[in-house]
Amino acid sequence: MRNIIVCVKVVPKTEDVTFDPVTKTLDRSKAENQINEADKNAIEAAIVLKEKYGGKVILLSMGPMFFEQFLKIGIAMGADDAILLSDRAFAGADSYPTALTLATAIKKIGDYDLIICGEESSDAGLGQVPSQIAEFLDLPQALFVSSIEVSDGLIKVKRSIRGGHEIVEMPMPAVISVELGMNQPRFPDFKRKRWADKEFKLKIWNMKDLNLEEGMVGLKGSYTFVNRFIETIPPQRKREFIEGSLEEQANKLYEIIMKILSS
Amino acid sequence: MINSWVYIESEGSSIEDVSLEIIGRLNELKNDIDLKITGFYLGTKPGDLPRIAISYGVDHFIFLKSDLFSFYDSQTFVNGISDLVRERNPDIMLFGATYQGRDFAGRLAARLKTGLAANAISLNIDKKGLLYTGVPGYGGRFIAEIVNMKARPQISTVRQGIFKKMERDESRSGEIEIVDVELKGFNQKLKLLERKKLDIKDITKSERVVIIGNGAGNNLKPIEEFAKLIGADIGVTRPVADRGLAPRDIQVGSTGVSLNSKIAIIFGSSGSNHFVSGIERCKFVISVDIDKNSNIFNYSDYCVVADMFKLLPFLIKRMGGDL
Ligand SMILES: Cc1cc2nc3c(=O)[nH]c(=O)nc-3n(C[C@H](O)[C@H](O)[C@H](O)COP(=O)(O)OP(=O)(O)OC[C@H]3O[C@@H](n4cnc5c(N)ncnc54)[C@H](O)[C@@H]3O)c2cc1C
Ligand SMILES: Nc1ncnc2c1ncn2[C@@H]1O[C@H](COP(=O)(O)O)[C@@H](O)[C@H]1O
Numbered sequence: 001m002r003n004i005i006v007c008v009k010v011v012p013k014t015e016d017v018t019f020d021p022v023t024k025t026l027d028r029s030k031a032e033n034q035i036n037e038a039d040k041n042a043i044e045a046a047i048v049l050k051e052k053y054g055g056k057v058i059l060l061s062m063g064p065m066f067f068e069q070f071l072k073i074g075i076a077m078g079a080d081d082a083i084l085l086s087d088r089a090f091a092g093a094d095s096y097p098t099a100l101t102l103a104t105a106i107k108k109i110g111d112y113d114l115i116i117c118g119e120e121s122s123d124a125g126l127g128q129v130p131s132q133i134a135e136f137l138d139l140p141q142a143l144f145v146s147s148i149e150v151s152d153g154l155i156k157v158k159r160s161i162r163g164g165h166e167i168v169e170m171p172m173p174a175v176i177s178v179e180l181g182m183n184q185p186r187f188p189d190f191k192r193k194r195w196a197d198k199e200f201k202l203k204i205w206n207m208k209d210l211n212l213e214e215g216m217v218g219l220k221g222s223y224t225f226v227n228r229f230i231e232t233i234p235p236q237r238k239r240e241f242i243e244g245s246l247e248e249q250a251n252k253l254y255e256i257i258m259k260i261l262s263s
Numbered sequence: 264m265i266n267s268w269v270y271i272e273s274e275g276s277s278i279e280d281v282s283l284e285i286i287g288r289l290n291e292l293k294n295d296i297d298l299k300i301t302g303f304y305l306g307t308k309p310g311d312l313p314r315i316a317i318s319y320g321v322d323h324f325i326f327l328k329s330d331l332f333s334f335y336d337s338q339t340f341v342n343g344i345s346d347l348v349r350e351r352n353p354d355i356m357l358f359g360a361t362y363q364g365r366d367f368a369g370r371l372a373a374r375l376k377t378g379l380a381a382n383a384i385s386l387n388i389d390k391k392g393l394l395y396t397g398v399p400g401y402g403g404r405f406i407a408e409i410v411n412m413k414a415r416p417q418i419s420t421v422r423q424g425i426f427k428k429m430e431r432d433e434s435r436s437g438e439i440e441i442v443d444v445e446l447k448g449f450n451q452k453l454k455l456l457e458r459k460k461l462d463i464k465d466i467t468k469s470e471r472v473v474i475i476g477n478g479a480g481n482n483l484k485p486i487e488e489f490a491k492l493i494g495a496d497i498g499v500t501r502p503v504a505d506r507g508l509a510p511r512d513i514q515v516g517s518t519g520v521s522l523n524s525k526i527a528i529i530f531g532s533s534g535s536n537h538f539v540s541g542i543e544r545c546k547f548v549i550s551v552d553i554d555k556n557s558n559i560f561n562y563s564d565y566c567v568v569a570d571m572f573k574l575l576p577f578l579i580k581r582m583g584g585d586l
Contacts, residue, residue: 014401014536026405095381099373120518122537124400126381131337131369140338140452143366156456160362161335162279163512164460168336170453180518181505223378227395227408235543238564249567250577253549256565257493260526260547261471 001055001150002173003112004046006079007102007133008061009036010070011123019231026229035070038118040185041178045148046116047078048183053150056080058109062090062101065204072196076188083109087206092219099132101217104210106137113172114155119144119179127177134175141175142168146182264297265392267355268348268416269321271304272363276311278319280465281359283428285421286320288386289357290429296390301325301353305332305343309441317437320429324437329444335363336453337370343444345374353416354392360420372418378411380419384521386426394419402517403540424467424521463512464496465520471495472524472545474515476559477502478531478552478571483509485575486530492582498522500532515541530571534559 012031020027035043046057059074061067062085071082085105093101106115115137120127127143134141144160156169157176207217214220242252267289272279282302289300302321304312306328313324327347331339348356348371356371358364360382372379384406385397394417397406411417466472473490475483477500490497497513504514515522516538527545531552532538539562542548550563553570560566567574 014404017401017404019405026401094378095369096373096376096378122402124398126379126398127365128369128372128379128381131366132373134337135341135370135373140336141366141370142453143337144362160511161458161460162361162363163463163510164458166334166455166459167457168453168455174452181501223372223376223413224380224409224411227410230397230406230408232399232404232406232540232543234539234562237548237562239560239566240564241560241566241568246569246573247577249569250574250581253565253567253574253578254581256549257526257528261493 001049001053001113003056003058003109004049004114004116005058005060005106005109005112006039006042006046006074007115007117007129008039008043008059008071008074009118009121010034010061010063010067011036011121014122019229021231024229033066033070035073036118036121038120038178038180041180041182042116042118043074043077043079044183044185045178047186049114049148049150050078055113058083060102060105060109061085062093062098068202071202072193072200073188075196075200076193077186078189078192082202084202084204085206085210086204087217089207089214090218092222093217094222094224095126095128095132096223097217097221099129100136100221101210101212102129103133103136104212105205106133108205108210115139115173115175117175117177119177130175130177137173137175139173139175140170142170143177144179145176146179148176264299265355265388266299266301266351266353267357267388268301268303268353270356270358270364270367271302271312271316272359272361273304273312276315278312278315279359279361280428281361281364281421281423283319284423284426285357285359286316287428288426290320292386292388296388298388299323303327303344305329305340307333313439317439318431318433318435320435322437324439326439326441327444328441329446331446331451334455334458335367336451337366338453339446339449339451340367341370341374342446342449345371347442348375348416355388355394356416356418357386358418358420360422364420368418368420375416377414377416377418380409380411383419383421384425386419386421393417399517399540402536404536422521424523461510463510466496466498466513467520467523469496469522470525472498472522472527474498474500474527474529474532475503475509476500476530476532479503481506481508482572485572485579489575489579489582492579495526495528498527500538517541529559529563532559533557534562
């Protein structure tokens with residue numbers, strides 16, 4: 001197989017992000033970061049394909065410089081190379097310029113058979129980037145994939161549909177997004193991690209390297225804007241604890257359920 | 264007049280509820296603004312579909328017809344509709360945030376060089392036709408109100424189970440338009456080899472739901488038995504669906520469905536953000552968890568600290584024959 005490119009995003013842990021009610025903005029500064037969970041599934045899927053059919057797994061990410069340490073985790077899992085698209089002008093991108101920037105880099109990498117994304121990112125959680133990369137590269141796509149087979153230049157995947165699944169086949173190159181939890185991502189190899197931290201140099205490309213212009217990327221290249229943030233206030237619940245022995249708890253619970261059902 | 268287009272996702276002659284819910288919401292907005300609602304569908308033969316869509320509240324139905332539309336492929340569908348969209352230039356295009364709707368809308372937005380707000384849980388349109396969508400982020404803890412002031416159409420996908428569809432009314436009238444689509448020079452790359460669909464209940468409408476969390480491990484039987492006794496439908500948390508023990512369609516939470524039930528009874532969930540956003544609108548929430556510090560209790564009316572496998576036999580016994 002030729003290159004397998006995996007799009008990887010680094011996201012703050014959902015539980016660590018807080019809302020400032022005064023400025024009405026999100027505070028991500030104290031949040032711990034991690035590779036987007038579904039993207040770990042994407043990396044695992046790529047490595048499994050490489051082990052079977054050969055080729056090189058290349059990680060591709062657009063984001064600030066600190067993403068580097070996370071891409072090295074992917075290298076330690078078994079990816080061959082990593083490219084970080086980093087430029088001040090890329091900041092504030094919605095999905096359109098994100099996909100455009102990634103697609104431009106994919107063309108520059110060249111010689112690819114497959115582009116694998118996660119189904120969605122856990123922060124904004126839009127799941128649009130894979131579809132848009134496919135459009136910018138004029139490639140066929142299958143999203144929400146949970147299994148992959150490759151033969152003779154064709155890729156056959158199982159994709160989710162409402163209430164079931166489809167098996168579809170496409171010629172490569174193609175774009176897929178994999179479902180969160182579709183496989184068990186392996187742990188980074190300890191020796192490889194040490195090597196990645198000390199010796200591995202990832203490529204860093206900026207706007208000029210990609211021949212892109214200001215107006216096309218980042219905030220300026222975006223179409224959607226956040227008018228305001230609203231913190232959702234979860235409904236106030238009673239939080240009444242039901243105590244007693246198991247039998248007593250069960251009996252009390254029974255009464256409560258019956259009361260609600262008949263109300 | 265503001266022109267809005269709604270993707271009618273359908274199989275046979277039944278339309279996905281989410282499409283009808285979007286139409287329902289747009290009809291509410293008609294009270295304040297001058298809005299035309301066009302439903303569009305890509306398929307091989309129209310059948311009853313246009314009439315059904317009209318009976319649920321669209322003013323106008325466009326059936327895009329081609330033999331290549333016999334199954335869904337985003338490349339084919341985007342090629343099939345983009346010329347018509349450019350020609351008519353609607354202000355707004357809405358899709359259900361289903362697998363297909365998200366796949367289609369994302370690619371179309373890139374083709375049309377416009378923005379897309381995904382997974383909206385609120386929809387408002389001002390008099391000038393600017394669309395305001397509420398898009399949940401971080402598992403639903405925050406909602407970002409999104410606008411696109413730069414390009415048209417304004418595209419959004421809309422979450423299912425949020426809005427109300429209207430009652431079907433056969434006396435509603437509307438215009439039906441059939442457009443033959445020629446996909447000249449287009450070479451369809453994706454092939455459909457197999458399709459499996461189960462008849463799965465839409466739990467966003469259920470009155471009673473019992474949710475199986477990861478704490479149940481692989482032993483779903485006792486919970487299922489309990490659910491049956493109280494006449495409840497089953498929902499699951501994500502890890503349970505990930506392990507293949509239940510279909511995604513009954514997964515509750517930010518990447519699943521939102522419930523609107525009178526009662527939700529949850530067994531063995533830690534109450535993460537991504538999950539609890541799906542139970543916000545339940546009237547009463549009851550949780551059972553072995554860990555007294557489980558976050559799920561913060562989102563519950565009644566909390567039971569217990570090992571579910573020890574509690575359930577008592578509960579089932581107590582219910583025996585009574586229901
Ligand atoms: C992008 C993204 C989207 C996501 N979307 C969703 C979504 O839509 N829906 C969703 O559910 N999750 C979603 N998740 C996952 C979510 O973050 C949590 O990982 C998940 O909800 C945890 O499921 P759980 O609470 O069932 O399991 P766990 O967190 O494993 O909790 C299990 C609970 O069971 C209890 N328990 C164990 N044994 C017993 C016993 N014998 N009796 C009683 N209690 C017991 C434990 O004390 C624990 O509290 C998403 C994650 C990401 C990153
Ligand atoms: N900045 C980024 N860099 C690399 N890949 C990304 C980026 N943003 C999104 N992706 C990829 O697109 C998928 C879906 O993201 P999203 O559309 O943001 O939900 C992710 O799982 C990644 O695989």
